[in-house]
Each structure stands twice: as structure tokens, then as C-alpha cells.
Amino acid sequence: MRPPRLLLTVFVIAICSARLWHTTVGDESSSELDVGRGHLKPFGFQRDPTETTEELDYVPHPVVFYEKYVKPHKPVVFRGAAKMSQAYHLWTEDYIRKEYGNLTVRLEGKSEGDSRVPRGEGGILGRDTLDHFMRNYQSMNAYVISQVPGPMEKDVAIPRCLLCGSFARGIQEVHLFMSAGGGRTLIHQDPYENVHCVFNGTKEWLLIDPKQSDLVYLSRDSLQEFGGYSEVNIDAVDLIKFPKIKDVKFSHVTMNKGDCIYMPSGYLHQVRSNGYMNSAVAIWFSFFTKTHQFDSSDCMVGDSTESLRSIDFKPMSQVDVLWKYDGYSDLNQGHMDIYVLRTVLLTSADEDGKIWLEPFTVHFLQVHDDEEVDDGDNDDVSDEVQFMREQFIHLLDPDGRGYVTVEEINSLTIDQLKTLLLTFDPTDVSNTVEFEYSHISFEEIINLTEKLLESGDKFLGEDFVKRYVNDIGGTAQKADEILSALGASRDEFVTKNMVQMNIEQAVEKFRLARVHDPTVEHMWFEHLLRHDEL
Structure with missing residues (x-):
């Protein structure tokens, strides 16, 4: 067993005299x-x-x-x-563009912590073709x-x-x-x-x-x-x-x-x-x-x-890798560990070796929403969460006994564990082609239209596109989509009345977009800590 993971309480130490000195003395040495x-x-x-x-x-x-x-x-x-990999011998700019240029990869900012998500070929947020990337990566603030x-x-x-x-x-x-x-x-x-x-x-x-x-x-x-x-x-x-x-x-x-x-x-x-x-x-x-x-x-x-x-x-x-990517569609990157799922189930068994599934799902399969604090009453949670729990239970207990045994959990195949995991851990939004709807909040879009209307009762569509791209970090394609829903194009004006009438429809996909929710991971982590598994 490896050493337990050490936890940390972050202390930000304020040293008054040092802070005062730091603000008044500019000499670095x-x-x-x-x-x-x-x-x-x-x-x-x-x-x-x-x-x-x-x-x-x-x-x-x-x-x-x-x-x-x-x-x-x-x-x-x-x-x-x-050196045992062909990539060591073959991967040059020309080779990658020629052999794999049509494949799509995920992008992030070159420095971790960058809030702006890079745009690749076609202006898609966080995605690029290898051909476009290899032609531009020396000047892009992005890496694959x-x-x-x-x-x-x-x-x-x-x-x-x-x-x-x-x-x-x-x-x-x-x-x-x-x-x-x-x-x-x-x-x-x-x-x-x-x-x-x-x-x-x-x-x-x-x-x-x-x-x-x-x-x-x-x-x-x-x-x-x-x-x-x-x-x-x-x-x-x-x-x-x-x-x-x-x-x-x-x-x-x-x-x-x-x-x-x-x-x-x-x-x-x-x-x-x-x-x-x-x-x-x-x-x-x-x-x-x-x-x-x-x-x-x-x-x-x-x-x-x-x-x-x-x-x-x-x-x-x-080699059998649990989560692979075809190079074109949504990625399968960042899923939680199926063996951690098995461990959480096994360490939830009672003294008779049974895992009772309704209390298990009520406790572990939650979302972080102040309006959906679950006290065990199914009426308190959304239809989506309830469906997720029912799917999970049915996969483990199709006969409706209400429990599953330790022996049955240990006998689950890799594919069965993956199917179980996907009921509550879908593809992370950052790995999808439609990531922009999740990355940009509908409030930011509404606030942008309000700012553009501050100087009058209308604004030019082209101005909205520029501000959406430069201020919010979105793409011109999605800006055009929002404009269309407002009833205008880039060379037309958007009036205050058009915004009032159409803004809810224009931001609907952003409002309803799925966001990454780490609640389940947090609960697993705390559970394994309590059971001295980490």
C-alpha cells in the first residue's frame, strides 16, 4: 500500500511589516x-x-x-x-501534417492558468486540426x-x-x-x-x-x-x-x-x-x-x-486502453477511474457483504446545486439526477432486489464498469465540439448587449461580434449564431427592442449547457480517505 495522500490547509501568511516594506522599497536585491x-x-x-x-x-x-x-x-x-516508439523516429512537422493533418486534437493555453481557450481551424474553441496547428503552432498561444x-x-x-x-x-x-x-x-x-x-x-x-x-x-x-x-x-x-x-x-x-x-x-x-x-x-x-x-x-x-x-x-x-479517441468526434478524456468506482462500492458494503443501492446512489450520485440538496426524498432532485440513479441501479440490480453483493461487484467486467461509470460521468464538456456553450455564461452575453446599448438604443452587429470574440473569448461563428437569434446580421443594427424580445432565445443554448460538476469525485475522495484507501 502506498503512503496516504497528505492533505493541506492553505495558509496565506500576511506579514504586515514585510508588506509595508515591499510596497515602499523597489530595490530587488x-x-x-x-x-x-x-x-x-x-x-x-x-x-x-x-x-x-x-x-x-x-x-x-x-x-x-x-x-x-x-x-x-x-x-x-x-x-x-x-526510442522504442515510431514517433521518436518519424514525428516531424511535415510527417505529422502529411499523415495525420486531418485529425482533430484538443487545445489549451500554453501556460496552465490561462483563462482564454485557444481557437483552432474554423474558429472552433479548444479544437484544431493537426494540419492547421503544425502550420501555426510557432506563433499560437496554444498547445495540444x-x-x-x-x-x-x-x-x-x-x-x-x-x-x-x-x-x-x-x-x-x-x-x-x-x-x-x-x-x-x-x-x-x-x-x-x-x-x-x-x-x-x-x-x-x-x-x-x-x-x-x-x-x-x-x-x-x-x-x-x-x-x-x-x-x-x-x-x-x-x-x-x-x-x-x-x-x-x-x-x-x-x-x-x-x-x-x-x-x-x-x-x-x-x-x-x-x-x-x-x-x-x-x-x-x-x-x-x-x-x-x-x-x-x-x-x-x-x-x-x-x-x-x-x-x-x-x-x-x-494494447487495450480503457478510453480511446477516434480523432474526429468528442474525446473520452478525463473520466474517473473505474477501479475507484469498484472500490467505493466494495467499501460501502454492510457486514453481510451487501451494498444497498438506493441509499448508495442517494449519497454518492449527486450534483452540486443548492436547490437540489438531497435529504433522501426523490422529489427533492431533478428528473435528470433521478434518471441517472435509476439507470445505475438497474444495471447492477435488474431483478429489483435492492442490493448487490461484494462477490457480484468483484465479478464485474471492465466493460460493465465503464457502462456504470458513464451513467453519472459523461464526457467532460471541455472535450466536446460544443464546448463554447458551456465555457461562456449566458450572463456574459446579456451583459455585453447591455454595455453596447449604453450609448444608444441600438448597436451594429459587427461590433457585437468583435466584443464577443475579444472581450468574452468566444468565436465569431457563435457570435453570428447569437446575432441571428436576435434577428440581425453583422452589417445590420440590433435595437434595444430586439434584445428585449429575443435575448432569452439567443442565449438559451448557453443557459442550458452542461457544466463540469466535481461533486461525485469529491464525495469519492472523502469516502476513500475515511476508509484509509488513499
Whole structure:
């Protein structure tokens, strides 16, 4: 069992004298003497790296990998392991455009924390074709963070350490990263175990043992989730606001083209990407708990020496990954872990080994809505939530007994667990083509029309489009759609009366759009903490 995840209460320490001095004295060298080394400098400048991360020039057998690294929650670098992937040898700008240019990938801002979602080909928010991206990525404030599109799977090798036992049955998803370099992450921890491999460029990793969680100022949400991030600005660390950062001990790892690193779930790290073209993949797989333990029964068949040799790298196209992406439609990225679902069910059993499904769904399958606080009365929740619960119960208990046994939960197949999960964990809105309806609030649109009407009783449609794109961060296509619902086009005027008559219809899709709700994840996390599973 791995060490329990340490929780953090974020303390923002206000030092009155330091704040007063900081506002009155502008000399940076004096500031550093008084506040500490590396004030307002990038994270990592506050002290020298004092920790080390083990490095291997080979990838171990899965059983060895589990015992030496996964079980003790210990990062390790596999030098040269990414050379087994065709991507290492083939991925150039021209090759990607020629072979995969028509595929669609997901975009984010180059720096984590950017509120603006980039627009790709056709102006679609958060999506782009690889052809358009590779032609423009050097000047775009965007990078690809997407599931690997299906046709590209043959170029990505899954390392031998993940090809048998519970590892092989728990590869959740494989993320593709592509950028022009210069991207950086916040200090964060991932919700899954991770093997990260670099095909182009380099990456600088700063690794922080999670026992130091109390020093990195994790966000409030991070205290309730399997992943999490620090509120510290990693480009300019404010040691007055975040003084404990200077005490963080870390190791520094440079990953070169062709290297891989194992990063345990919950292990804190911060990454900077470099190089003209930077490409990499992250292979996310399930973590283990007291209930969900590592099974190596199919790893050592016959003579153990021979079985060590027989496990080798395989293309992703030949490996069972739980959530894949075809490269064209909505992504399946970011689902909760099916094995965590099984663990939550098993740890909810009574002394007779029964999980009573109605109280289970009432407690765990909720949405965060002040008007839908569930006291056990089905009349208190929406039809959508009630339908979700009924689906979940029917899948587990088609005969209507009211419960399911521990033995039945343990016998559920991967496909059955995925179907159960999807009843309450649909595709994240950020992975859909219609993400814009969820990303932009209908209030922002209404407020924009009110501002445009402040100087008169009408405004030009073209002005609305420009403000919608530049001020709110939407796309011209959706702006035109809103204008049409208001009864105008770009070269026509929208009157105050048109807004009053048509605004509700114009913003209806934005008002009704689904938003990401982390309530279920928070409840799972708290439940597993209480049962000492993390």
C-alpha cells in the first residue's frame, strides 16, 4: 500500500511589516535579502535541488516495476525508453501534417492558468486540426493536450513495464502533448499513475515529494480531489504571499528526446517544455489501494527468466486502453477511474457483504446545486439526477432486489464498469465540439448587449461580434449564431427592442449547457480517505 495522500490547509501568511516594506522599497536585491532568495523569480530559483531521482537505462519487468517504484510511490527515469516508439523516429512537422493533418486534437493555453481557450481551424474553441496547428503552432498561444487520435496509435509504444497484470488492465488513457516549447505547468499532482515519454525537444521537471504538500499552497479544490494544483505563480514566486515555498526540497530532472519518466499519482511536480518542436505522450494508469491491489498472476507464465524476456514494448494500437479517441468526434478524456468506482462500492458494503443501492446512489450520485440538496426524498432532485440513479441501479440490480453483493461487484467486467461509470460521468464538456456553450455564461452575453446599448438604443452587429470574440473569448461563428437569434446580421443594427424580445432565445443554448460538476469525485475522495484507501 502506498503512503496516504497528505492533505493541506492553505495558509496565506500576511506579514504586515514585510508588506509595508515591499510596497515602499523597489530595490530587488534588497528585497531578496529581506524576503528570501528567488523572490519574484521562477519556481526553482528559491534554493538548489537537493533531492535525487533514480535513473535507469532500461525499462524493468512489470513485477519489478511495481515492487521497486509503484508500491513505494517512487519516481524513476527510463533513459532512452521512448526510442522504442515510431514517433521518436518519424514525428516531424511535415510527417505529422502529411499523415495525420486531418485529425482533430484538443487545445489549451500554453501556460496552465490561462483563462482564454485557444481557437483552432474554423474558429472552433479548444479544437484544431493537426494540419492547421503544425502550420501555426510557432506563433499560437496554444498547445495540444489531447487523447492520442486513433490513427496515431501505431506510432506510440506502451513500455514493457505496463504490459501485464493490473497495469495492462488499468491503462486509462494516453495523452498527446505538442507545442513550440516554452510551455509550463503549475505545481500540480495528477490523479493517475503516469509514464511520460518525450519524442521531440526537452522537458525540465522539478519533483516534490507529496510529504511537502503543506509547503506548496495547494488550491482549496485540491483538498477534495485526486489531482490538484498550487496557487503559486511559478513564473514569479511571491515569497511574501507564499513564504513556505523557499523551504520546498525538490529534485531536478532534464528529460531529453527519447526519455521516459514514471510519475506516481499524487506526486507533486512542475514541468517546462523546451525546443523548437516539443512532442510527448503521457500514459495514465490506475493507482492501487488496499482494496484494489496489484495482480501479477498473468505476468510470470512458465519459467520466470523466460517471462522476463517475453514482455516487450507494443504499439498502443495493439494494447487495450480503457478510453480511446477516434480523432474526429468528442474525446473520452478525463473520466474517473473505474477501479475507484469498484472500490467505493466494495467499501460501502454492510457486514453481510451487501451494498444497498438506493441509499448508495442517494449519497454518492449527486450534483452540486443548492436547490437540489438531497435529504433522501426523490422529489427533492431533478428528473435528470433521478434518471441517472435509476439507470445505475438497474444495471447492477435488474431483478429489483435492492442490493448487490461484494462477490457480484468483484465479478464485474471492465466493460460493465465503464457502462456504470458513464451513467453519472459523461464526457467532460471541455472535450466536446460544443464546448463554447458551456465555457461562456449566458450572463456574459446579456451583459455585453447591455454595455453596447449604453450609448444608444441600438448597436451594429459587427461590433457585437468583435466584443464577443475579444472581450468574452468566444468565436465569431457563435457570435453570428447569437446575432441571428436576435434577428440581425453583422452589417445590420440590433435595437434595444430586439434584445428585449429575443435575448432569452439567443442565449438559451448557453443557459442550458452542461457544466463540469466535481461533486461525485469529491464525495469519492472523502469516502476513500475515511476508509484509509488513499
